[in-house]
Amino acid sequence: MLIEIHMLKNYPATNLNRDDMGAPKSCIFGGVQRGRISSQCLKRSWRVSPLFQKEMAGHLGIRTRKMPQLVVEELRKDGVAEEYLPIVLKKLTGFANKNGKENDLGITNQIVIYSPDDIKAIAEVMKKQVEECSDVKKLEKIKATDIEKLVKGAEARPISLDIALFGRMVTSPAFADVEASMQVAHAFSTNRVVMEVDYFTAMDDMIKMNEDLGSGMIGDVDFNSNCYYIYASLDVEKLLENLQYAENPEELVRSAVPALLHTMAYSNPTGKQNSFAGNILPSAVLVECKEFPVPVSYANAYAKPVRALKDKDLIQNSIELLQEKVLQTEHDFPSLEKVERVWFSEGGKYPFADDAGIKNADDYDSLIQFVVDTLKP
Incomplete structure (x- = not known):
C-alpha cells in the first residue's frame, strides 16, 4: 500500500529554510520563482520534532x-x-x-x-x-x-524507525545501507514569491536621549510569505521490510503512521523561528491510500502561480486548484481509480462534492483515524 500525503500550509513572513547567503530558499517552477523548503529540511524538522520524539520514543536513532x-x-x-x-x-x-x-x-x-x-x-x-x-x-x-x-x-x-522511513547510506561494513520507504518532495509555494528584507537595529539600553546618538548595531534579514504545497509518499510494504528485524513491526507501523501525520501537520521548520514565529497548521490535507504502486504528485496544479483575487484569498484558490487536479487525474488515468481518499480543510469550508467519492473528514483527528483503519488487517 502507498500512503500519499498532500498538504497546504500558508505561512506569514518567515525564513524557514536558508540558502548559503542566509536568504529563504527558492526555485523556478512554471517559469516563475517560488519559495522552497528542501526535503532535507522537512525530514529533519519531522524527525527531531518534540512530538515525533515523544510519540515514537524508544524507536528512533x-x-x-x-x-x-x-x-x-x-x-x-x-x-x-x-x-x-x-x-x-x-x-x-x-x-x-x-x-x-x-x-x-x-x-x-x-x-x-x-x-x-x-x-x-x-x-x-x-x-x-x-x-x-x-x-x-x-x-x-x-x-x-x-x-x-x-x-x-x-x-x-x-x-530505528527514522532510518526505516528516510533511509541511510554509509561507507562502512558495520552498518547496513537502507533504502528509504518514504519519498519527500521539496515543498514549493503555490504563489509567485516576492523576496523582502527586514532592516533592523539593536538599541543600546545605556544610551540616553539627547546624549548619545545611534544604535548598538544594524543588520538585515531576508524573508518571504508563501502558501506551500507539501507532498510525501510512504510505501508501507517497504517500511515493513525495513523493520522486519524489529520487535512486532506491524504494530510499529500502525503506531508510526498516525505519529507521522500528527508531526507533519503540527511541526514546522525551525529556521529563524525566534524572529518570525511562523508556527502554522495546515489549511488543507489530502491523504490517499492505494494499492496501485505508482506515487503521484499534484504539483502541476500550480504550474501557473496562484494569486489572491477580490473574492478569493490565496488559500482558497490553492485548495480549489488542488481539488480540480485530483478529480482531473482520476478521470484521465482510470488505472488509479481504486484509491481511498480522505480530505480535511480548515473549518470544513472547502469539502469535496458528495459524488466525488472522497471522504470529507470533520476534523484532522478523523482524517488520521481513517488512515489508521485502512492499515488494519
Whole structure:
C-alpha cells in the first residue's frame, strides 16, 4: 500500500529554510520563482520534532559524528576500566573512513544516523577487545578498520524507525545501507514569491536621549510569505521490510503512521523561528491510500502561480486548484481509480462534492483515524 500525503500550509513572513547567503530558499517552477523548503529540511524538522520524539520514543536513532562518545558512555556503564576509554574513543573515530584514519577530536569523519542497536553492537565488540587486551598498549596497536570488520550482523540488525522511513547510506561494513520507504518532495509555494528584507537595529539600553546618538548595531534579514504545497509518499510494504528485524513491526507501523501525520501537520521548520514565529497548521490535507504502486504528485496544479483575487484569498484558490487536479487525474488515468481518499480543510469550508467519492473528514483527528483503519488487517 502507498500512503500519499498532500498538504497546504500558508505561512506569514518567515525564513524557514536558508540558502548559503542566509536568504529563504527558492526555485523556478512554471517559469516563475517560488519559495522552497528542501526535503532535507522537512525530514529533519519531522524527525527531531518534540512530538515525533515523544510519540515514537524508544524507536528512533541519532544522527551524529559523535558516535565514539556514545559507545564510550555504554562501556562506562558496563564497568570498563577508565584507562581504556580514551583509546576506545580514538579508535572509533576511524569508523566509516576508508583509510581508518583516527583523530583526537572524538568524532568520525562521516556523519551517520545510528539505531540504538548499532551503538550496542559496537560497544559489545569494543568491550570484547578490551577484555582480550592485557594492557592499554595492546589495544592501541589494533587498527580501527580491523575493529570495524568485527561488528557483524549489519544486514539482520534491527534499525530505528527514522532510518526505516528516510533511509541511510554509509561507507562502512558495520552498518547496513537502507533504502528509504518514504519519498519527500521539496515543498514549493503555490504563489509567485516576492523576496523582502527586514532592516533592523539593536538599541543600546545605556544610551540616553539627547546624549548619545545611534544604535548598538544594524543588520538585515531576508524573508518571504508563501502558501506551500507539501507532498510525501510512504510505501508501507517497504517500511515493513525495513523493520522486519524489529520487535512486532506491524504494530510499529500502525503506531508510526498516525505519529507521522500528527508531526507533519503540527511541526514546522525551525529556521529563524525566534524572529518570525511562523508556527502554522495546515489549511488543507489530502491523504490517499492505494494499492496501485505508482506515487503521484499534484504539483502541476500550480504550474501557473496562484494569486489572491477580490473574492478569493490565496488559500482558497490553492485548495480549489488542488481539488480540480485530483478529480482531473482520476478521470484521465482510470488505472488509479481504486484509491481511498480522505480530505480535511480548515473549518470544513472547502469539502469535496458528495459524488466525488472522497471522504470529507470533520476534523484532522478523523482524517488520521481513517488512515489508521485502512492499515488494519
